[in-house]
Amino acid sequence: MTSRTWLITGANSGFGRHLSEQLLSRGDRVAGTFRTPGSVDDLAARWPDAFHAAHLDVTDAAEITTVVDKAWADLGRIDVVVSNAGYGLMGAAEELTDDQVVHQIATNLTGSIRLIRAALPHLRRQGGGRILQLSSVGGQVAWPGGSLYHATKWGVEGFADALAAEVAPLGIGVTIVEPGGAHTNFRYGGSVLADRIEAYDATPAAGIRRILTERTTVGIGDPARMATAMIASVDQDTAPRRLVLGSDAFAAMEAALTARLADVRTQRESAAATDKA
Structure with a gap:
């Protein structure tokens, strides 16, 4: 097994936490x-020589550059960059505030782009x-x-798709x-629900509000197994363009792509x- 060095945003929870724990353990x-x-703190205490923690708000462009540059300076080489930080903003489009829209884009889309651009040199x-x-399947x-x-997810996929072709000749997958x-804190705890507009109560947009307020559904995906699959993908040569995780993701994506192609x-x-x- 090849030992690698990873940079992972949002390492404190969700997939970032599962990835960090599995990688450090191996x-x-x-x-x-x-x-x-x-x-x-628990990761730093358990693996003081292998885990290097850094505060990062991915909406802060200057902090992204500082953290990425310092990580390379301290570690010498980073083999894998995992752009993981993000959250869900849910509600009908009209229910969202301008500030919520700006912050969602700055975190999930612009933050991911800035992180990757800082790492590319x-x-x-x-x-x-x-x-x-x-x-996400939502991409x-x-x-x-x-x-x-x-x-944000459709946007970052367009960016990553084009990027992959740009950097493949440079040995970057x-x-x-x-x-x-997945059974993480993304759905309950990691998502923001917009304030309700009553007119949308009888529309399809109300479905996500019921899910988030009633807390009755749990993702079928095992986040630990998903993290293991992400790690294993790095051993593939060449890099897979997409890594679909979960039977629900596969079914939903297949149906959506089939319908889009038919249209x-x-x-x-x-x-x-x-x-x-």
Whole structure:
């Protein structure tokens, strides 16, 4: 087993925590970032030589650059960058405030882009590496009540798709991770629910509000197994472009992509009719 050094944002909870614990347990080094003070103290105490903690708010562009540069300076080489930090903003589009919209985009989309851009010069100079961009089944499928969350995940997937082709000749692999529902704190605790507008109570957008307030559904995915699959993907050569995790993610993505392709195919002749004669 090859020992590697990883940079993981949001290492204090969810997939970031599972990844960090598994990697440290097997002898890898982890530069893990956190926002909540004290949330990774146990990791630092258990693996004082292998776990390097750093505070990071991914909405702070200057802090991203500082943390990434220091991680490389302290560790010498980082083999894998995991862009994991993010959260869900739920509610009908009209229910969201402008500040909520800005913060969701700054965290999930702009923050991921800035993190990867800060890491690229280091990865390029060292001759390669791997990037894992955490997305979601919600980066390929869109449900009512999650419009802004979907906007960020669809956006980051477009960025990562294009990026993968740009950096492959430099020895840098990019994998978009597509988890389905998992038993983490993302759904209950890691998501923000917008204030209610009564007019939407009888619309499909109300479904996500019921899920988050009633707390009656639990994701079928095992986050530890998902983390293990993410780690295993780094051993694949070449990097898989997408890593689908969970039977629910596979079913939803297959149905959405099939329907989208069928819709496109009905327009073959009408599309060609707009070509220049």
